[in-house]
Each structure stands twice: as C-alpha cells, then as structure tokens.
Amino acid sequence: MATPIVLDCDxxxxxxxxxxLALASPEVELLGVTTxxxxxxxDKTTENALRVLELVGRSDVPxxxxxxxxxxxxxxxxxxxxxxxxxxxxxxxxxAAQPVEAPAIEFIxxxxxxxxxxxxxxxxxxxxxxxxxxxxxxxxRIVLMGGAIAEGNMTPAxxxxxxxxxxxxxxxxxxxxxVTMIGLDVTHKALLTPAWAERFRAAGxxxxxxxxxxxxxxxxxASTYGWDGAPIHDAVAVAQVIRPSL
Numbered sequence: 001m002a003t004p005i006v007l008d009c010d011x012x013x014x015x016x017x018x019x020x021l022a023l024a025s026p027e028v029e030l031l032g033v034t035t036x037x038x039x040x041x042x043d044k045t046t047e048n049a050l051r052v053l054e055l056v057g058r059s060d061v062p063x064x065x066x067x068x069x070x071x072x073x074x075x076x077x078x079x080x081x082x083x084x085x086x087x088x089x090x091x092x093x094x095x096a097a098q099p100v101e102a103p104a105i106e107f108i109x110x111x112x113x114x115x116x117x118x119x120x121x122x123x124x125x126x127x128x129x130x131x132x133x134x135x136x137x138x139x140x141r142i143v144l145m146g147g148a149i150a151e152g153n154m155t156p157a158x159x160x161x162x163x164x165x166x167x168x169x170x171x172x173x174x175x176x177x178x179v180t181m182i183g184l185d186v187t188h189k190a191l192l193t194p195a196w197a198e199r200f201r202a203a204g205x206x207x208x209x210x211x212x213x214x215x216x217x218x219x220x221x222a223s224t225y226g227w228d229g230a231p232i233h234d235a236v237a238v239a240q241v242i243r244p245s246l
Contacts, residue, residue, distance in 0.1 A: 002027055002028055002029040003117055003140075004028075004031050004113060005022065005028050005031065005116065005117045005118070006030075006032055006033075006108055006118055006119065007022055007030060007034070008033075008034045008035075008118065008121065009045070009121045010035065010037065010045045010122030010123065011039065011048035012048070012082055012087070012121075012122070013082055013087060013213045013216065013230070014231070016048065017192075017235045018232075018237065018238045019049065020056065021235050021238045021242075022238050023053075027242040028238070030061055031111040031112070032108075032111050033049050033064070034063075034107060035065055036066045036104070036122045036125055036126045037067060037069055037070070037077070037123060038122035038160075039078045039086050040078070040079065040084075040086030041068070041075075042065060044085060048086050050063055050095035051093070053097070054093075054097060055205075055206065059096075059097040063099045064103060064104040066129075067104070067129060069125075070165035070168065072167050073166075078160060080220065083216065087213070089215055089217070092209075104129075105130045108130050109133070114138050116138055116139060117140050118130075118139055118141075119238060120142060120146075120172070120237075121144070121237050121238075122161055123161050123162075123168065123169075124144065124161065124165055124168040124172045127168070128165075128167075128168035128169075128172055131175050132171065136175055141179065142175070143182065143237050143240055143241055144161070144181055145182045145234045146160075146181065146182075146183065147169075147181045148183050148184040148185060149184075149185040150184065150185045151184065159183065180240060182233075182236050182237045184233075186236060190232050190235070191231055192214050192231075193228060194214075196214075196229075197215065214229075
C-alpha cells in the first residue's frame with residue numbers, strides 16, 4: 001500500500017527533483033503540495049511548484065500557499081544558489097493553474113489521514129504552525145531535509161532550512177512524533193553528476209528539464225565545494241519514504 005505524504009517545499013532545484021520523484025513513485029501517494037518561503041519568496045516557490053506540475057501533466061495535484069516568512073526572524077532567500085526565479089536554468093512557461101484557496105495549514109488538515117508522512121524539504125515554518133494548530137493526530141512521522149551532523153552550508157554548523165527558521169525547527173523536533181532528519185552529511189553524498197544528467201537528457205522532455213536544472217545548480221557547488229555534480233538534497237528525503245532502509 002502506498003504511503004500517503006504531503007510534500008512541504010520551497011522549489012528550488014532539488015525540490016523540483018523531489019517533487020518529480022514523488023510523482024513517479026508508486027510507493028507514495030502524494031496528497032498535495034504546500035509551499036513555504038526559503039529558496040525564494042513564497043510567490044516564486046508557489047509558482048515554481050505549479051510550473052513543475054504542469055510540465056508533467058499533473059496539475060490535478062493541489063498546491064497550497066503557506067508561510068511567507070519565518071516565525072520570528074527576517075526573511076532570507078537563497079538566490080545565490082537557485083537564481084532569481086528559484087528555478088533558474090530551464091525555461092518553463094508561467095503556470096496556468098492556481099493554488100487552492102485554503103492556506104497550507106488548513107489544507108494539510110483537510111487532506112491528512114491516518115498514516116500520513118509529512119515530508120518537509122524547506123524551512124519548517126508551515127509544519128510548526130500546522131502542529132501548533134492541529135496537533136499530531138494522523139501524523140505517522142515527519143521526514144525532513146535539514147540540519148547537519150558535520151559542516152553546515154550557512155555557518156560552519158548550520159544548514160539553510162534549519163537556519164532560516166530555527167524556532168520552527170525546534171517546535172518540530174519536539175513535537176513528540178518520530179522525526180527522520182536527512183542532513184547535509186547524507187545529502188552531500190547524493191550528487192547528480194554530469195554523466196547522470198546526460199542520461200536524463202536522453203530520456204525526453206522531463207529528462208531534459210532535470211538535466212537543465214542540474215546544469216545550473218551545479219555551478220554553485222562547483223565554485224563552493226569543487227564538486228562535479230549537484231546534490232539532490234530534497235529528493236533524498238522523498239527517497240527515504242519510498243525506501244526507509246536507505
């Protein structure tokens with residue numbers, strides 16, 4: 001039986017790949033997508049989620065707008081990594097679809113059912129607000145991309161998603177449900193290399209989109225870390241739900 005999930009994201013190159021993985025995997029049932037500030041502003045991350053869904057003909061998947069800023073701190077985005085659109089590189093038309101009217105917190109409450117896994121791959125503002133308003137009933141566990149056991153990517157110790165809203169992260173880690181943290185110590189080993197990107201490019205329209213994502217995304221990591229490839233951070237969180245033994 002497929003695991004029901006809600007994907008809370010801030011697309012984002014690796015978020016887009018995580019969304020594609022969730023859509024392509026029969027092991028999970030994507031109940032919906034919620035968007036949050038993070039890699040870019042909320043307007044841009046929401047538009048990007050809608051654009052990716054339209055690319056693959058899945059505008060039937062509902063998208064709900066969430067928090068446009070952290071709980072207490074100033075908003076910071078990662079344009080230096082993801083570009084001004086949040087998905088620089090590929091050319092995608094503007095989305096025809098619109099997000100649902102319900103805000104993310106109420107949308108999750110409407111869609112969630114027993115056994116649902118909340119997969120959070122952006123700052124944890126939405127998840128913290130949902131738990132505060134509705135508690136943990138029906139939440140099987142939370143799988144998040146964030147944190148760092150070793151080095152960070154914003155400070156020597158801090159990873160972006162946690163750094164962007166640490167108060168929200170504290171609430172989530174203390175919520176009382178199982179939390180699986182997919183940190184930089186894991187995701188920095190999950191590189192999508194140019195060789196893999198070319199294999200995607202040969203697979204057709206969606207594969208070309210993935211290859212173009214990687215082509216842009218790897219530039220930051222080449223200049224910062226000297227890597228020949230791009231870490232698909234957020235896709236690792238989805239992969240862990242698909243195959244928990246990873």
